[in-house]
Amino acid sequence: MSERESMEFDVLVVGAGPSGLAAAIRLKQVSPDLSVCVVEKGSEVGAHILSGAVIEPRALDELLPGWRDAPPALATPAGDDSFMFLTETRAFKLPTPPQMHNHGNYVVSLGNVCRWLGEQAEALGVEIYPGFAASETIIEDGRVRGVVAGVMGIEKNGEPGPNFQPGMELRATYTLFGEGCRGSLTKRLEAEFNLRDGVQPQTYALGIKELWEIPAAAHTPGKVWHSVGWPLKSDTYGGAWLYxxxxxxxxxxxxxxxxxxxxxxxxxxxxxxxxxxxxxRKMLEGGKRVAYGARALNEGGLQSIPKLVFPGGALIGDTAGFLNVPKIKGTHTAMKTGMLAAEAAAAALAQGEAAPAVLDGYPAALRDSWVWSELQAVRNIRPGFAKWGLYGGMLNAAAETYLFRGKAPWTMGHHTDYGATKPADQCAPISYPKPDGKLTFDRLSSVFLSNTNHEEDQPAHLKLRDPALWKPENWDRYRSPESRYCPAGVYEAVGVEEGEPRLVINAQNCVHCKTCDIKDPRQNIDWCTPEGGGGPNYIGGM
Structure with missing residues (x-):
């Protein structure tokens, strides 16, 4: 294999999401002479960013106070809030919980926000390399020294092909990992440095999104609408949005x-x-679907945040799990954690050769910040739904919010998501209506709208750790749940009618939501980073 070239930086950031770009900007604000690099696996900044999204501008105001003078494209001030309970045929308006009040917030394309943040970062001298997937962490003498990124041209058999590129070693004094939910390098870091020891399991959700264009007469700019209830049963946590x-x-x-x-x-x-x-239906009537995407969300909150620092690096943003679930927002908390890590890194680097290996200043500053107090106040709301279902969870949320005001003298725990799945013989099959192609759609036409593409002649980035487990576990016991929870048609159980079921993995369809890595009953599916630039390309209003 060809010898890799290397580049040296003061700070390397993995992931050009809100946390990574906020970290890069803050580093150059605090210490303009630092060399800062951001690598991003998407084909461009924002290509892999999917969100609702209503953002709270608190962190943005701290980072770039004058941002409203030249805001990102598609930033619309939030208007009235509606919080609805749905039955199969009716909708009842409920009092909007205080965490969901959106006065002063903005409805945005988060992809466009990240593109805009990337422009601000580059203007300050940050080097950003999109289409440059970080596939390996460099660890030497027990310390993270950077990542290997940009490996390309490995064929399906694992051998270098005619267009092979060995990638580069991007080395840094400190590396900040902002990979987003269930980051592939973060998983390995958690195991290498025991970052999850003593914390609650992370719990996740799958968010699926469509972008529609509707007639102007039906469009109310800034409308924020949420619902709970139908079509989910009370034992399943979830809800919906329309912005x-x-x-x-x-x-x-x-x-x-x-x-x-x-x-x-x-x-x-x-x-x-x-x-x-x-x-x-009436809000979408006369409209046309123009885009589609999906991603997993961290929902464990404060009690599921791992140890954030290790020799040579730190975890920031959604890769660590700073989503405020009752608010349905995590951009502001992700950005603030990136800013705090950046300030800690800049302070450490100012010490020169005496710079500490571990950025202990970051978790200390985080505990003193509004991020910590915000998550502390809502820590028991999501686990209440897991323990008591929809109705008990709503009563618990009301008690936590209005009675205890976030100061209950206990902290509830979480269970693993995969462990909650029941075997097929304990579950009632669900019959879903066929899509009509106008309001409802199938998976493959949806994936087409995500602009997903992968180089086909590369090793599959979705792998079974033990292929022999699929038949006795996934099929015999659970009837192939991966063929249903995947929102992109990646997994297919074939040969069923012939009595010889087997699994086919259509990795080229993957929209990088990482649900399979989370929900597989035996944790037998491993999602790893494909070649840089592969995956979805969310454009426009995504």
């Missing part, structure tokens, strides 16, 4: 907690069914 922004654009999405028990449940099909509700 109106830009020029006649509607972001509509559906979230399902991945601790759902019924192996036959399909989050994608639940989303399609949700759109047929009379209240939802």
């Amino acid at each position: 109106m922004f830009g020029e006649n654009l509607v972001s509509i999405g559906f979230v399902v907690g991945l601790d759902y028990p019924n192996t036959f449940l399909s989050p994608f099909d639940e989303f399609q069914r949700f759109k047929t509700h009379p209240e939802v």
Whole structure:
């Protein structure tokens, strides 16, 4: 294998999401002479960024106080909030929980926000390399020294092909990992440095989103609408959103907690069914679907945040799990954690050769910040739904919010999502209606709208750790749940009618949501980074 070239930086940031770009900007604000590099696996900054999204501008105001003078494209001030409880045919308006009040917030394309942040970072001298997937962490003498990125041209057999590129070693004094939910390098770091010892399991949700264009007469810029209830049963956590922004654009999405028990449940099909509700249908009437995507979300909150620092690096943003679930927002907390890590790194580097290996200043500053107090106040709300279902969870949320005001003298725990799945013989099969191609759609036509593409002649980035487990576990016991929870049609159980079921993995369809890595009953599926630039390309209002 060819010898790799290397580049040296003061700080390397893995991931050009909100946390990574905020970290890079803050580093150059605090210490303009530092060399800072950001690597991003998407084909461009924002290509892999999917969100609802309503953002709270608190961290943005701290980072770039004058941002409103030249805001990102498609930033619309949030208007009135609606919080609805749905039955199959009716919608009841509920009091909006205080965490979901959006006065002063903005409905945005988060992809465009990240593109805009990338421009601010480059203007300060940050080097950004999109299409440059970090596939390996460099660890020497027990310390992270950087990453290997940009490896390309390895063929399916694992051998270098005619267009092979060995990638580069990007080395740095400190490396900040902002990979987003269930980062592939972060998984390995957690194991290498025991970062999850003593913390609660992370719990996740799958968010599926469509972007629609609707007639101008039906469009209310800034409209923020959320719902709970139908079509999910009370033992399954989830809900939906609909936001109106830009020029006649509607972001509509559906979230399902991945601790759902019924192996036959399909989050994608639940989303399609949700759109047929009379209240939802009328808001989309006359419109056209223009984009589609999906991603997993960290929902464990404060008690599931791992140890954040290790020799030579730190975890920031959603890769560590700073989403505020009751708010349905994590951009502001992700950005603030990136800023705090950047300040700690800059302070450490100022010490020269005496710079400490571990950035202890970062977790200390985090505990003194508004991020910590914000997550501390809502830590018991999500686990309440897991323990008591929808109705008990709503009562618990009300008690936590209005009675205890986030100061209950206990902290509730989480269970693993994969461990909550029941075997097929304990679950009722679910019959979903066929898509009509106008309001509801199938998986493959949806993946087409995500602009997903992977170089086909490369090793599959989705692997079974033990292929022999699939038949006795996934098929015999659970009836192939991966064929239903995947929102992109990656997994297919074939040969069923012939009595010889086997699994086919269509890795080229993958939209990088990473649900399979989370929900597989035996944790037998490993999602790793494909070649740089592969995967979805979310454009426009995504």
